[in-house]
Amino acid sequence: MYLEQLHLKNFRNYTHASLQFSKHVNIFIGNNAHGKTNLLESIYFLALARSHRTNKDNELILFNKKNAYISGDLFLRGQKVALEIMLSDRGKQAKSNHLERKKLSDYIGTMNVIMFAPEDLELVKGSPAIRRNFIDRELGQMDKIYLYHVSQYQQILKLRNEYLKQLRQKKAHDTLYLDILTEQLAAEGAEVLARRLVFTHQLEKWAQPILADISRQKETLAINYQSSLPSSEALLENEEENTITMALNEAFLNAYRKIQAKEIEQGTTTIGPHRDDLSFFVNGQNVQNFGSQGQQRTTSLSVKLAEIELMKEQTGEYPILLLDDVLSELDDQRQTHLLYSIQKKVQTFLTTTSIEGVHTKLLQSPKLFEIENGQILSENYLEKGQIREKR
Amino acid sequence: MYYPEPLSKLMDSFMKLPGIGEKTAARLAFYVVSMREEDVTHFARHLISAKRDLNYCKICGNLTAQEICSVCSDTSRDRSLILVVEHPKDVIAMEKIQEYHGFYHVLGGVLSPVEGTGPEDINVPSLLKRLQNEEVTEVILAMNANVEGEATATYLSRLIKPAGIKVTRLAHGLSVGSDIEYANEVTLMKAIEGRTEI
Ligand SMILES: Nc1ncnc2c1ncn2[C@@H]1O[C@H](COP(=O)(O)OP(=O)(O)OP(=O)(O)O)[C@@H](O)[C@H]1O
Ligand SMILES: [Mg+2]
Ligand SMILES: [Zn+2]
Numbered sequence: 001m002y003l004e005q006l007h008l009k010n011f012r013n014y015t016h017a018s019l020q021f022s023k024h025v026n027i028f029i030g031n032n033a034h035g036k037t038n039l040l041e042s043i044y045f046l047a048l049a050r051s052h053r054t055n056k057d058n059e060l061i062l063f064n065k066k067n068a069y070i071s072g073d074l075f076l077r078g079q080k081v082a083l084e085i086m087l088s089d090r091g092k093q094a095k096s097n098h099l100e101r102k103k104l105s106d107y108i109g110t111m112n113v114i115m116f117a118p119e120d121l122e123l124v125k126g127s128p129a130i131r132r133n134f135i136d137r138e139l140g141q142m143d144k145i146y147l148y149h150v151s152q153y154q155q156i157l158k159l160r161n162e163y164l165k166q167l168r169q170k171k172a173h174d175t176l177y178l179d180i181l182t183e184q185l186a187a188e189g190a191e192v193l194a195r196r197l198v199f200t201h202q203l204e205k206w207a208q209p210i211l212a213d214i215s216r217q218k219e220t221l222a223i224n225y226q227s228s229l230p231s232s233e234a235l236l237e238n239e240e241e242n243t244i245t246m247a248l249n250e251a252f253l254n255a256y257r258k259i260q261a262k263e264i265e266q267g268t269t270t271i272g273p274h275r276d277d278l279s280f281f282v283n284g285q286n287v288q289n290f291g292s293q294g295q296q297r298t299t300s301l302s303v304k305l306a307e308i309e310l311m312k313e314q315t316g317e318y319p320i321l322l323l324d325d326v327l328s329e330l331d332d333q334r335q336t337h338l339l340y341s342i343q344k345k346v347q348t349f350l351t352t353t354s355i356e357g358v359h360t361k362l363l364q365s366p367k368l369f370e371i372e373n374g375q376i377l378s379e380n381y382l383e384k385g386q387i388r389e390k391r
Numbered sequence: 392m393y394y395p396e397p398l399s400k401l402m403d404s405f406m407k408l409p410g411i412g413e414k415t416a417a418r419l420a421f422y423v424v425s426m427r428e429e430d431v432t433h434f435a436r437h438l439i440s441a442k443r444d445l446n447y448c449k450i451c452g453n454l455t456a457q458e459i460c461s462v463c464s465d466t467s468r469d470r471s472l473i474l475v476v477e478h479p480k481d482v483i484a485m486e487k488i489q490e491y492h493g494f495y496h497v498l499g500g501v502l503s504p505v506e507g508t509g510p511e512d513i514n515v516p517s518l519l520k521r522l523q524n525e526e527v528t529e530v531i532l533a534m535n536a537n538v539e540g541e542a543t544a545t546y547l548s549r550l551i552k553p554a555g556i557k558v559t560r561l562a563h564g565l566s567v568g569s570d571i572e573y574a575n576e577v578t579l580m581k582a583i584e585g586r587t588e589i
Contacts, residue, residue: 152538155537156542158505159539159542160504162505165504172504176549177510183545184541
């Protein structure tokens with residue numbers, strides 16, 4: 001898929017902007033704080049109806065304005081799909097193919113994007129919540145049913161935690177109601193966990209050859225899903241695909257039964273997907289604890305690149321790749337690998353403050369947009385060697 | 392310029408209603424001033440009467456101007472069926488389709504630890520008492536299909552089933568997370584036909 005054009009009105013520091021994109025690589029170049037990330041954010045927003053860096057939609061509207069408007073033409077399997085989102089202080093209205101989608105979940109999923117920002121280099125190093133968010137976001141884009149189960153799970157979890165607290169404080173006594181919440185939580189937890197386990201295996205499958213390649217076959221990668229439910233990995237190996245969810249449901253029920261007294265004492269739910277994590281191993285060692293900075297970066301990069309392939313496998317189309325300031329963070333070899341693997345198949349948008357940090361000679365005539373203070377100063381295709389002459 | 396005091400007081404009252412902000416309140420208040428005096432008097436009287444003359448039915452918990460509501464006092468209805476709903480407005484939605492001829496029980500809410508609502512805070516005890524005395528053979532649960540509604544329905548079915556009464560759940564046809572109030576009549580009818588035992 002690729003985005004052919006983008007129109008912005010009152011989005012961040014853009015009063016008006018219209019851009020025509022290359023199917024391949026598009027480069028936003030400009031000094032700090034002039035609006036490069038804002039452009040990537042608007043593309044991300046057009047795809048997912050939310051920002052990658054804030055939960056407050058209001059921040060996206062140009063200061064002192066009431067509405068923002070983002071629209072674009074996406075090409076998907078040779079068909080044009082018009083996407084548009086109106087954003088105001090009262091909420092947002094999304095249309096695809098000129099039809100309003102009342103539920104945002106019906107809108108999301110047409111356009112797939114993967115964002116890679118310097119923070120993502122933290123995927124390996126950061127807190128477990130970062131990795132859970134990563135799974136929810138990426139899996140949610142490919143699988144709407146997953147999103148539904150995650151949201152059900154979270155609602156039940158909130159009720160159950162509150163009720164456990166009341167049982168602890170002896171404000172409530174009825175364990176029948178706890179049993180019911182436990183059954184509902186186990187059922188949704190099983191749906192979420194089953195999908196996450198499968199996702200992790202697929203991610204590993206795609207990331208392994210990528211890491212091997214970047215490290216010139218010196219390193220091997222393993223990705224493990226660390227479940228708070230004992231022995232869930234073993235279940236995955238022994239069960240048929242259609243009985244995994246049932247087996248996990250059963251396992252959750254048993255586990256909750258065993259620790260019921262303890263959970264009441266603590267007043268909170270201690271087992272479930274909300275307590276899980278991912279671990280990355282390079283040559284058998286946990287990269288989070290023992291990896292060098294370089295290994296941590298290479299692992300993050302491999303995972304991101306694996307996601308591109310995974311999404312292609314799941315949806316039949318390559319997603320759109322958004323690279324915010326990451327090229328300058330990668331050494332020559334990693335950058336070469338990245339640019340080489342997206343070449344020609346993935347429409348890419350990248351930001352940079354200077355073209356020197358980008359191996360443009362690896363790119364087939366990228367399109368360059370010069371950004372200054374919320375305006376597009378110029379847009380043109382770069383032919384080979386042109387950059388050198390310009391500077 | 393400020394609103395004259397009687398007008399701003401009226402606006403303040405309108406703003407106590409759900410979904411009404413200052414702009415709408417001002418528009419409504421100005422409109423009231425332009426209405427005929429007789430209509431305004433009626434309006435005020437109806438407001439007070441709606442509050443003062445209504446209470447909850449002693450049997451089913453529905454809103455009524457009598458002690459016992461019109462459904463509960465209708466002897467031609469099927470005494471073997473009780474349909475359990477969250478709110479009085481759900482009774483009205485159900486009565487509109489004229490497909491259901493049993494009795495109702497209005498909980499006045501759902502179980503919710505977050506809201507601090509337990510079984511004693513909604514009409515669960517009165518429902519269980521009714522089931523002991525009456526010749527009911529089937530209880531139909533028609534809570535909304537959200538997380539709290541599901542948990543409440545399951546809770547009730549666990550309490551009722553041991554008494555040998557059939558329990559069915561009105562869920563099919565209602566979209567997930569939807570409120571009964573908004574379901575259109577066709578889906579409600581399908582929902583009644585497709586009720587399932589739980
Ligand atoms: N709602 C808004 N209305 C107007 N301007 C805004 C709004 N939100 C952010 N900005 C402005 O946008 C600019 C930041 O843009 P952006 O984050 O895209 O910078 P950048 O070009 O990516 O910079 P860097 O190279 O430092 O990452 C800031 O000048 C900020 O004041
Ligand atoms: Mg930036
Ligand atoms: Zn009654």
